[in-house]
Amino acid sequence: MSFADKIFRCFKGGKEFTLNDAYTQNKDKPKETVRARIYDNLGIKFERIAKGIYKTIEGNEACVVIEGDGRDLSML
Helix, strand or coil, rough: CHHHHHHHHHHHCCCEEEEEHHHHHHCCCCHHHHHHHHHCCEEEEEEEECCEEECCCCCCCCCCCCCCCCCCCCCC
């Protein structure tokens, strides 16, 4: 299990958390490492809500919006 997965499990369920919460849950790692793993996984495991406030992203749902002619679907 990666360190990013460990952070994700601490706040699983879409709960909001701050960087200080993440630091507290992972006292064995430097603050820079915790912050870097969150930043590396923005949009994958974590979403930024506001400055210093994040939440976990659950599910692997994806949506693609394509602007164009609906009669020509050759690009799909």
